[in-house]
Amino acid sequence: MTDDLGVSHGTGTPALTAVADHQSKIAALLAPTPVVVKPLADCLGLALAADLTAPISLPPFDNSAMDGYAVRSVDLAGTTPEQPVLLPVHEDIPAGRVDVPPLQPGTAHRIMTGAQMPPGADAVIPVERTDGGTEQVRMFAAVQPGAHVRRAGEDVTAGATVLAAGTTLAPSQLGVAAAVGAAELPVHRPVRVLVLSTGSELVAPGTTLQPGQIYESNGLMLAAAVREAGGEATLLRFVPDDVEAFHAALAPHLADTDLLITSGGVSAGAYEVVKDALTGTGVEFTKVAMQPGMPQGCGRYRDGVAVVTLPGNPVSAMVSFEVFVRPALRAAAGHLATRRPVRQARLTEPLSAPAGKRQYRRGRFDPATGGVTLQGAPGSHLLAGLARANCLLEIPEDVTELATGSTVDVMLLE
Numbered sequence: 001m002t003d004d005l006g007v008s009h010g011t012g013t014p015a016l017t018a019v020a021d022h023q024s025k026i027a028a029l030l031a032p033t034p035v036v037v038k039p040l041a042d043c044l045g046l047a048l049a050a051d052l053t054a055p056i057s058l059p060p061f062d063n064s065a066m067d068g069y070a071v072r073s074v075d076l077a078g079t080t081p082e083q084p085v086l087l088p089v090h091e092d093i094p095a096g097r098v099d100v101p102p103l104q105p106g107t108a109h110r111i112m113t114g115a116q117m118p119p120g121a122d123a124v125i126p127v128e129r130t131d132g133g134t135e136q137v138r139m140f141a142a143v144q145p146g147a148h149v150r151r152a153g154e155d156v157t158a159g160a161t162v163l164a165a166g167t168t169l170a171p172s173q174l175g176v177a178a179a180v181g182a183a184e185l186p187v188h189r190p191v192r193v194l195v196l197s198t199g200s201e202l203v204a205p206g207t208t209l210q211p212g213q214i215y216e217s218n219g220l221m222l223a224a225a226v227r228e229a230g231g232e233a234t235l236l237r238f239v240p241d242d243v244e245a246f247h248a249a250l251a252p253h254l255a256d257t258d259l260l261i262t263s264g265g266v267s268a269g270a271y272e273v274v275k276d277a278l279t280g281t282g283v284e285f286t287k288v289a290m291q292p293g294m295p296q297g298c299g300r301y302r303d304g305v306a307v308v309t310l311p312g313n314p315v316s317a318m319v320s321f322e323v324f325v326r327p328a329l330r331a332a333a334g335h336l337a338t339r340r341p342v343r344q345a346r347l348t349e350p351l352s353a354p355a356g357k358r359q360y361r362r363g364r365f366d367p368a369t370g371g372v373t374l375q376g377a378p379g380s381h382l383l384a385g386l387a388r389a390n391c392l393l394e395i396p397e398d399v400t401e402l403a404t405g406s407t408v409d410v411m412l413l414e
């Protein structure tokens with residue numbers, strides 16, 4: 001067997017782990033988070049933990065859809081601009097007024113948008129089709145029964161499920177919850193993630209680089225990815241390449257962490273602090289049949305905190321997060337939608353991919369044309385290409401060449 005480095009292996013070489021197997025292993029590490037009740041304003045991005053049933057109908061009562069006049073439609077039959085109708089205006093009904101006497105035949109009540117329809121009225125004529133009078137009003141058009149009336153229960157019937165358990169609470173979901181009167185909701189607590197990045201060459205952005213140094217980017221990027229996925233992130237950077245220091249840095253965080261994500265220090269070098277520190281603690285390391293993102297590890301640190309070790313190359317770290325961590329994080333936090341949407345796209349250029357590995361290339365998908373254009377070469381250090389991308393192309397393990405115009409699956413990132 002020959003790998004993609006051209007290195008020949010004997011029959012004793014362990015097979016690469018399949019992407020799907022590593023995904024399942026990581027998903028199994030994270031238990032569902034507890035349910036907590038939070039005020040609506042604190043629920044953005046969280047998953048609803050139980051169906052939300054509407055205690056009231058929406059609209060709760062028949063009301064006007066327009067500023068105008070509540071009328072009996074029969075009183076306006078045959079009305080045209082040339083043959084207007086003149087009616088006395090008996091009442092003024094702003095939104096919220098409920099003590100309105102019934103509408104008498106041959107009269108009108110002035111009514112505002114959202115105000116409850118008075119008894120006896122069956123339609124609203126918009127103010128624009130009248131002279132706008134306040135004592136009496138001249139009307140220039142007929143109206144159908146029911147015109148410009150919003151019926152009680154038209155949107156939601158009392159007792160109906162307005163949001164299903166597992167719904168991700170975005171602004172419009174919070175809006176409907178408020179509209180049916182919910183002040184707080186049962187939601188899954190976010191997964192608490194500790195992002196720990198290692199590497200002695202790394203320094204903080206904003207400082208001056210010394211020879212051989214690079215700016216730390218993975219920690220910030222992964223913490224942001226955790227938050228974007230609905231998790232809570234604590235970032236621990238510049239942990240020295242020293243096993244004792246690694247355990248010491250971790251210890252104070254263990255009690256309030258559900259998942260530890262590390263970056264770097266897991267490949268085949270002489271100074272692989274993550275591998276050295278976590279081997280024997282319940283974390284297992286493997287090579288996944290994937291590019292980028294081959295060196296991976298996961299497990300449970302000393303029977304406690306779930307751990308996922310991501311490779312240090314920035315694109316490998318981010319792609320691995322997308323493929324392995326994000327779906328598991330979202331499932332544990334109760335979201336029904338755990339996966340990024342996948343579309344089929346047409347390649348605007350040819351590509352080659354390594355045999356036996358699932359390749360994730362970075363691309364820009366154009367929904368208008370259905371085409372996808374590669375952003376940068378396959379190298380896992382090419383972060384600017386990832387930053388230009390709006391999707392990941394998923395090239396199956398058994399595909400090595402694709403011609404222009406071929407169909408590929410793209411995982412949409414935004």
Ligand SMILES: Nc1nc2c(c(=O)[nH]1)N[C@H]1C(S)=C(S)[C@@H](COP(=O)(O)OP(=O)(O)OC[C@H]3O[C@@H](n4cnc5c(N)ncnc54)[C@H](O)[C@@H]3O)O[C@H]1N2
Nearest residue numbers: 197199216217218219264265266267268294311312313316
């Ligand atoms: N002999 C072998 N060498 C390598 C192998 C292998 O199988 N055999 N695998 C390669 C692959 S694939 C990857 S991916 C990397 C993974 O290496 P590590 O996870 O040990 O990561 P490091 O060596 O610590 O760093 C790799 C690279 O990424 C930069 N880096 C790391 N952390 C950060 C960070 N927080 N911010 C920005 N950049 C970071 C680091 O400077 C290195 O350039 O190993 C290959 N080697």
Ligand code: MOO
Nearest residue numbers: 292293294316380
């Ligand atoms: O497999 Mo590594 O993750 O390319 O770059």
